[in-house]
Amino acid sequence: MKEIIKSLQDSKYFYIIISGMDAKYAYVNQHYANEFKYIHENFAGQPYHITMHPDDRYTCEEVSKKCFANPGQLFPAIIRKHDGEGGYIYTQWEYLAMFDDDGNPEGIFCLGYNITQFVADKQNLEGAMDKIEKNSTLLSEIAFQQAHLIRAPLTNILALTAILNKRTVDDELRSICQMILESALKLDYTVKNIVENINTSEEENEV
Template sequence: MDYFLQINQFLKDSLFFYTIAIGMDGRYTYVSKNYDRNFGFTGGTLLGAAFSVTLHPEDIAICERVGAACFGAPGELCAATLRKHDGIGGYVTTQWEMQALFNEQGQPDGIFCIGYNITEVVTTRTRLTEIGFIQSHQVRKPLANIIGLSTMIQQESDERVQELCVMLEKSTSELDEVIKDISAKTDQ
């Protein structure tokens, strides 16, 4: 238990990490200032409240499943991604690591959790995926059509048309390479 107290002392004023402990009754037995500041929207503390008050309803089952895994693997960290109320009708996405707590007699005493907000990472990843889809499906299709048309036009006998098609084909090939490079970066 000393280790738990040392960690909490170290992180109690953190602006980035949330630390909480949940008792066997499903209520908060410890809540860091940052957790209260971000999720205790009544201006008070969440200490003593049910752990589920801050969660998206669908994520309660995740907590229950990960909590059980913690007791099944004492001493190991178990991870979960959870949505928490943002206080304005939406949710933020948080990443957590949890570990079972045991009392002096070795009996289960609760769960210790450390987490942080990953909303910006999730939002950025989602946008990059959308951009990648647009580039690979919506931009490249008309570009491929233009490349095909320039090849067909190039087969015409007019010398000036052929010169223009060569320039058009060069430009579309360069654009195609740029799109491929951007798409590759969004997949990383």
């Protein structure tokens, strides 16, 4: 676990959180600290929920329970975080239960990244699909954004994962790398399907 933290300490894309059994921050990496410094300058010892939407505390608690009930397994969660301006950003996480040398629960390891743009594009797309016959031009623009603006950071995520995977011999870190790779590929597949569906619909409308 120490190798994982060290490898991602200076990541520009991923957040790392470790929450203790007291439901307080035990560790955050620099990217997380920088992104949410408007909430608190030093997260260590602060309640884990100070950054999130109140309704998402239940999600966090339920996913944590699944982690401890299934040691070694990763569980996903989407958590809304305060943006410092009265709104929220969307973050995608993978949770993993941590245990000490005696097998006692020690905390939760969380790896996440910002998906606000993807969520916004998805919501815009869903609204546009209801008016597909009258908004073919708008749909074409959204398809372009999905294909280019989202897949660019996805490429960075995949590249970073490959680098981490090559540089470590730690099995746990390799497991995390595989999780990142699978999540990124699923997102890439979803974007491709959205673009293909838009293009198909436009072709049908032209006929």
